[in-house]
Structure formats: C-alpha cells, structure tokens
Amino acid sequence: MSSGPIRQALEEFFAEQGWPFADTAVPDVLETRYGGRTTDWICLAEIREATYQLLFYSIVAERAPAERRTEVAEYTTRANFGLAVGNFELDMNDGEIRFKTSLDVEGAAITKHLVQQIVNANVVVTDLYLPGLLGVLRGQIDPVTAIGMVEPQPDSPKT
Numbered sequence: 001m002s003s004g005p006i007r008q009a010l011e012e013f014f015a016e017q018g019w020p021f022a023d024t025a026v027p028d029v030l031e032t033r034y035g036g037r038t039t040d041w042i043c044l045a046e047i048r049e050a051t052y053q054l055l056f057y058s059i060v061a062e063r064a065p066a067e068r069r070t071e072v073a074e075y076t077t078r079a080n081f082g083l084a085v086g087n088f089e090l091d092m093n094d095g096e097i098r099f100k101t102s103l104d105v106e107g108a109a110i111t112k113h114l115v116q117q118i119v120n121a122n123v124v125v126t127d128l129y130l131p132g133l134l135g136v137l138r139g140q141i142d143p144v145t146a147i148g149m150v151e152p153q154p155d156s157p158k159t
Helices: 005-016 065-083 112-137 143-148
Strands: 028-036 040-047 054-058 088-090 099-105
Touching: 005 028, 005 040, 005 054, 005 112, 028 112, 040 088, 040 112, 054 112, 065 088, 065 112, 099 112, 112 143
Parallel strands: none
Antiparallel strands: 028 040, 040 054, 054 099, 088 099
16 A cells, blocks of 8 residues: 555545545555435545556446447447546446546646546546436437437537
8 A cells, every 4th residue: 555645645635525435455546435416436546656647437336238338338439539538438348337537647746636636527527427328328328319418419509
C-alpha cells in the first residue's frame, strides 16, 4: 500500500466530500460508493505512485449478458465518441462495464482540485449515461434510441 502524494490528495478529497472509502484486497486500490440519480454504484481508485497516475473507475453493478454485449458495445462506443474526458470500457469476456477517468501528474504537483476534476467528471458522466446503458443491457431499448435520449442528434435543433 502506497502512502505517497496521490493517495494523500485522494484521501483528502474523499474526507472533504464526506465519502467513506476503504482499501481493497488489491494493493493501492481504494473503494467508495456514489449515489446517482437512479442508482448507486461502486467506484474504485487505482493509485500508481511509481508512474504518477491515478485511475478512477465507476463500476456498473449489472454485467452485460453475453447475448446483449454487441448492443452494449455499440452504446458505449457511441457514448465514447463525443466524450472529452474519460471512456466506457466493456469486458467482452465477462460483461463487466465501467467508466474510467485518469490523471498523469508526472512533473507536476497533485492537488485535491485535480482529483476532484477526474472524480467529478467520472461520476457525472456515468450518472448521465447509466439509465440508457442499463436499458440497452436489459434489452429494453436499442443503442441508437438510448444515446438519443442523452445526446442531441445532428438533425435536431440545438438549444
């Protein structure tokens, strides 16, 4: 378990936000939970002090069933296309879905503010796209329609 500046900044951020966190069985990975608009989920923070990196994941509680993985892959690919920060990941072997944001601070000082930026970007994007994602993996909606509920479409008027 590391005790370097990345872990310190992350723990300070969690403490300020009142987010409980715990070490996991995996070294240098902390776990917390986030409560979104429609559900809550586990978040994992992977601390890589040696390479000056922090990876933050929102883990979708439901796995994509094998017969829906192609549709889920389409949804996550469509979602990823317009994202400025972070990306959805789908494990095609077991159906695990997660959203990842990351930070590389080599040559710079890490601060709570930098941690806040990647954590907030992560949970906000996950919360936005999660209802459509769950609809697709449950077979309730197709990927194009689900993305259309989140993102403005090219032929729709922009506000």
